Amino acid sequence: MQRHLISAADLTRDDAVLILDTAEEMARVADRPIKKLPTLRGRTVVNLFFEDSTRTRISFEAAEKRLSADVINFTAKGSSVSKGESLKDTAQTLEAMGVDAVVIRHGASGAPYRLATSGWIDAAVINAGDGTHQHPTQALLDAFTMRRRLVGRDEGLGQDLSGRRITLVGDILHSRVARSNVDLLHTLGAEVTLVAPPTLVPVGVESWPCEVSYDLDRTLSKSDAVMLLRVQRERMNAAFFPTEREYSRRYGLDGDRMAKMPEHAIVMHPGPMVRGMEITAEVADSERCTAIEQVTNGVSIRMAVLYLLLGGNEPAATHTRTEEK
Amino acid sequence: MDTEQQKQQYASDARPVLEAPDIARVLTRIAHEIVERAKGAEDVVLLGIPTRGVHLAQRLAVKLQEITDRRIPVGSLDITMYRDDLRMHPPRALARTDIPSDGIDGRLVVLVDDVLFSGRTIRAALDALNDIGRPRAVQLAVLVDRGHRELPIRADYVGKNLPTSLRETVKVQLAEEDGRDTVLLGVKQTSQGGQP
Numbered sequence: 337m338q339r340h341l342i343s344a345a346d347l348t349r350d351d352a353v354l355i356l357d358t359a360e361e362m363a364r365v366a367d368r369p370i371k372k373l374p375t376l377r378g379r380t381v382v383n384l385f386f387e388d389s390t391r392t393r394i395s396f397e398a399a400e401k402r403l404s405a406d407v408i409n410f411t412a413k414g415s416s417v418s419k420g421e422s423l424k425d426t427a428q429t430l431e432a433m434g435v436d437a438v439v440i441r442h443g444a445s446g447a448p449y450r451l452a453t454s455g456w457i458d459a460a461v462i463n464a465g466d467g468t469h470q471h472p473t474q475a476l477l478d479a480f481t482m483r484r485r486l487v488g489r490d491e492g493l494g495q496d497l498s499g500r501r502i503t504l505v506g507d508i509l510h511s512r513v514a515r516s517n518v519d520l521l522h523t524l525g526a527e528v529t530l531v532a533p534p535t536l537v538p539v540g541v542e543s544w545p546c547e548v549s550y551d552l553d554r555t556l557s558k559s560d561a562v563m564l565l566r567v568q569r570e571r572m573n574a575a576f577f578p579t580e581r582e583y584s585r586r587y588g589l590d591g592d593r594m595a596k597m598p599e600h601a602i603v604m605h606p607g608p609m610v611r612g613m614e615i616t617a618e619v620a621d622s623e624r625c626t627a628i629e630q631v632t633n634g635v636s637i638r639m640a641v642l643y644l645l646l647g648g649n650e651p652a653a654t655h656t657r658t659e660e661k
Numbered sequence: 662m663d664t665e666q667q668k669q670q671y672a673s674d675a676r677p678v679l680e681a682p683d684i685a686r687v688l689t690r691i692a693h694e695i696v697e698r699a700k701g702a703e704d705v706v707l708l709g710i711p712t713r714g715v716h717l718a719q720r721l722a723v724k725l726q727e728i729t730d731r732r733i734p735v736g737s738l739d740i741t742m743y744r745d746d747l748r749m750h751p752p753r754a755l756a757r758t759d760i761p762s763d764g765i766d767g768r769l770v771v772l773v774d775d776v777l778f779s780g781r782t783i784r785a786a787l788d789a790l791n792d793i794g795r796p797r798a799v800q801l802a803v804l805v806d807r808g809h810r811e812l813p814i815r816a817d818y819v820g821k822n823l824p825t826s827l828r829e830t831v832k833v834q835l836a837e838e839d840g841r842d843t844v845l846l847g848v849k850q851t852s853q854g855g856q857p
């Protein structure tokens with residue numbers, strides 16, 4: 337595995353399976369009365385959030401604290417960034433404080449890559465979402481949720497998702513979750529279909545390792561998992577579809593549509609859900625919707641990533657175990 | 662897991678000190694000792710330390726059941742996250758921690774491992790137990806004690822005391838993992854000893 341986690345596309349199949357298997361062990365810690373491990377004692381992790389995010393930040397924070405790391409939270413609002421400090425200056429400040437890892441969320445695609453490769457800072461860099469580019473831990477937690485539900489908790493260990501058919505529905509154009517998922521699910525052997533209004537399909541999608549469809553009803557019956565994406569109003573700078581009602585009618589998931597899915601198929605949503613538009617309350621609250629499970633699994637995945645990047649002296653995680661007594 | 666090359670080196674340089682019948686015999690003896698000391702092994706829980714300690718714990722559980730006619734709970738305890746040398750090696754893949762459903766509170770936990778060496782693994786195991794529950798007492802059973810302790814830890818049940826030099830390696834092979842039962846004593850290869 338590499339030193340940083342910038343993009344889901346950087347992960348090999350073995351890396352990804354190792355992270356999922358490690359997360360499965362981390363999940364067991366959450367079942368115990370004392371949900372804490374001494375693994376990252378004395379390591380400092382900074383959560384560097386230039387863009388608002390509550391759920392991703394607290395998920396990382398919970399993971400860091402369960403591994404006993406020292407956590408520093410940094411939000412751009414009210415910090416020197418709003419006074420005009422550059423990413424380089426912020427990075428050098430953190431370097432001077434001796435941090436071991438930086439979890440970065442940034443509105444600009446490529447900011448984590450810049451931070452990891454520019455030589456400003458020596459710490460491991462974990463991308464917690466950059467612009468419309470990548471959100472690798474989200475893709476990992478989605479794959480983890482799928483593997484658990486579709487393959488099984490114990491049966492899934494060491495397995496990938498080969499042959500599973502996953503459908504992503506909604507705002508593909510603005511979605512880093514969609515990009516990360518397409519990359520990771522392809523690596524794990526799944527067949528991915530994107531469903532969206534033509535205006536919300538990005539240019540160059542032909543080169544992605546997936547199918548594209550404009551018809552949700554036709555793909556539902558062949559899907560093992562349907563993932564709904566949030567329509568990102570804040571990134572909508574043009575009229576991408578006529579009305580919310582029309583979007584909802586063609587691409588929203590309601591009870592009738594859910595009934596067309598195979599018996600075992602699950603409904604996923606990275607959150608926050610806009611009920612009534614992408615998903616009806618009936619579907620969101622059903623047994624088949626994994627939105628809440630995804631939040632729980634997010635902590636396990638982030639613990640696994642932090643352990644594999646920071647747990648040793650060099651971040652080259654391998655499957656080998658040397659026996660030392 | 663060793664590379665093919667390392668396995669061959671073990672095979673050519675190493676000398677077996679315990680063979681399959683010896684291992685079966687010492688495990689039977691340890692099982693009897695556990696029953697004797699625990700006065701019937703009523704509240705005993707066996708926890709093996711991955712990888713080979715788990716297989717040994719399972720074999721001990723079978724023998725204890727033969728002696729006491731009771732099913733003895735057996736689990737595994739991965740201590741990777743509690744090691745004190747994590748920062749000296751690349752991160753390793755985690756093994757399985759599997760605590761019997763009744764838990765370990767108030768029970769006599771017998772930790773089972775293949776080789777007792779520096780004692781650091783057992784220290785980590787004691788820390789891990791702390792986070793899982795509060796046993797009535799903790800005892801330690803090992804197949805081989807090779808000496809060179811770095812911490813004040815000793816085993817309650819020892820299959821074989823094997824005085825070694827630090828230049829030597831002790832390698833336990835078990836049928837479940839390696840295809841055969843044997844304990845091999847070899848000489849450390851300069852570049853790849855693997856022991857701290």
